[in-house]
Amino acid sequence: MAAITFSSAGATGHSAYHAATAVPPSFKAFRICRGERVRAGIANVSLDELTPGEVVLRSAYAGLNYKDALATTDHGNVIRHFPRVGGSDVTGVVVDSTDPRFRPGDAVMAYAGGLGVDEDGGFSEYVRLRAARVMPVPDGLDLLEAATLGVAGFTAALAVHLLQESGMRPEAGSVLVNGATGGVGSMAVDMLSRLGYRVSAMSGKVDHDDMLRRLGAAEVIRSGSIEDCAKPLERARWSGAIDSVGGTQLAWLTRTVQPRGVIASVGNAGGNELVTSVLPFILRGIRLIGVNVSFYGDLEATLWQRLATDLKPAHLGESAEIVALDQLPDRIGRMLAGLATGRTVVGFQRPHGIAFTD
Numbered sequence: 001m002a003a004i005t006f007s008s009a010g011a012t013g014h015s016a017y018h019a020a021t022a023v024p025p026s027f028k029a030f031r032i033c034r035g036e037r038v039r040a041g042i043a044n045v046s047l048d049e050l051t052p053g054e055v056v057l058r059s060a061y062a063g064l065n066y067k068d069a070l071a072t073t074d075h076g077n078v079i080r081h082f083p084r085v086g087g088s089d090v091t092g093v094v095v096d097s098t099d100p101r102f103r104p105g106d107a108v109m110a111y112a113g114g115l116g117v118d119e120d121g122g123f124s125e126y127v128r129l130r131a132a133r134v135m136p137v138p139d140g141l142d143l144l145e146a147a148t149l150g151v152a153g154f155t156a157a158l159a160v161h162l163l164q165e166s167g168m169r170p171e172a173g174s175v176l177v178n179g180a181t182g183g184v185g186s187m188a189v190d191m192l193s194r195l196g197y198r199v200s201a202m203s204g205k206v207d208h209d210d211m212l213r214r215l216g217a218a219e220v221i222r223s224g225s226i227e228d229c230a231k232p233l234e235r236a237r238w239s240g241a242i243d244s245v246g247g248t249q250l251a252w253l254t255r256t257v258q259p260r261g262v263i264a265s266v267g268n269a270g271g272n273e274l275v276t277s278v279l280p281f282i283l284r285g286i287r288l289i290g291v292n293v294s295f296y297g298d299l300e301a302t303l304w305q306r307l308a309t310d311l312k313p314a315h316l317g318e319s320a321e322i323v324a325l326d327q328l329p330d331r332i333g334r335m336l337a338g339l340a341t342g343r344t345v346v347g348f349q350r351p352h353g354i355a356f357t358d
């Protein structure tokens with residue numbers, strides 16, 4: 001019988017749990033299987049069925065990322081070995097650890113690096129993790145804030161950081177963020193506007209202008225208004241851009257970025273292809289930089305510290321829709337259809353989540 005109580009924020013801002021007993025014999029998880037087709041749903045699992053690790057946590061929150069949604073599709077090719085518990089980020093409280101760095105009661109998190117892909121992930125009431133991928137929830141963030149940021153927030157922060165390192169300054173002009181209502185995009189809009197940049201938000205959704213302006217966008221541009229034009233260069237408008245869509249939107253960005261402007265290519269929610277020409281590069285000196293969280297372990301500490309301070313989205317508290325684990329299949333369907341807005345976070349505590357297997 002698990003007996004874990006939840007009380008309000010402690011001195012560090014972390015929610016305080018009291019882990020009293022062992023993990024129950026079975027608990028609920030969102031598991032992805034493959035027969036003739038890929039199938040996913042809520043299953044009862046036991047700790048022994050999860051991939052090995054030194055640290056067991058009782059999950060508090062787990063964010064839904066585009067890759068988690070893609071992993072449930074036949075065409076996604078995200079997961080190689082099935083069955084797999086999905087979810088590429090999670091926060092929670094340690095209930096058991098054979099690694100001396102972590103003790104029961106510690107508020108911790110894990111994200112990316114194959115979580116929910118090569119190892120069982122965060123969409124589970126209990127998660128078993130290799131100690132090497134577990135980190136304390138950073139000072140200045142609580143369990144919900146850290147999960148709301150998750151992979152999406154870290155990716156947005158990395159893109160912003162790399163653009164700043166590339167010399168993008170607020171006085172140079174507007175920065176375009178596309179997929180702006182999505183997880184990465186909405187965080188990027190919020191972070192950039194907090195840093196004093198003028199943000200132009202691009203979205204395919206017609207009814208989210210208010211949301212984007214509230215996050216700090218100075219203008220909203222419909223992605224449907226851009227033309228797939230044959231001209232190699234169009235009016236130069238952006239000092240920089242964060243692209244989480246790819247395809248025709250990224251091609252359009254290469255044609256519309258100012259001389260010496262920088263585009264951070266983050267995602268492919270709208271397609272893998274990029275059809276452009278060398279002219280923006282050799283005539284305007286634009287730069288296209290790739291963003292992949294897996295290759296920036298050296299920036300992890302810096303970026304989480306920034307995420308807890310100057311890059312902490314001003315509207316972080318409003319940006320998560322907290323759902324129960326059994327609502328996940330529906331939310332995944334919406335995300336794959338391009339209908340997701342902001343961050344969707346599975347909440348495992350009452351009143352948000354399904355009841356724990358007490």
Ligand SMILES: NC(=O)c1ccc[n+]([C@@H]2O[C@H](COP(=O)([O-])OP(=O)(O)OC[C@H]3O[C@@H](n4cnc5c(N)ncnc54)[C@H](OP(=O)(O)O)[C@@H]3O)[C@@H](O)[C@H]2O)c1
Nearest residue numbers: 066179180181182183184203204267268269270292293338
């Ligand atoms: N490189 C990395 O390390 C890294 C890390 C995290 C995520 N990513 C990638 O970044 C992208 C965004 O991730 P996310 O978690 O923010 O996803 P998300 O919440 O689903 O946001 C994606 C947004 O892209 C826009 N979009 C345009 N065309 C779309 C289409 N055909 N299908 C779906 N969305 C479409 C939509 O915004 P509007 O309706 O506002 O246009 C949508 O909300 C994904 O490709 C993901 O794989 C990369």
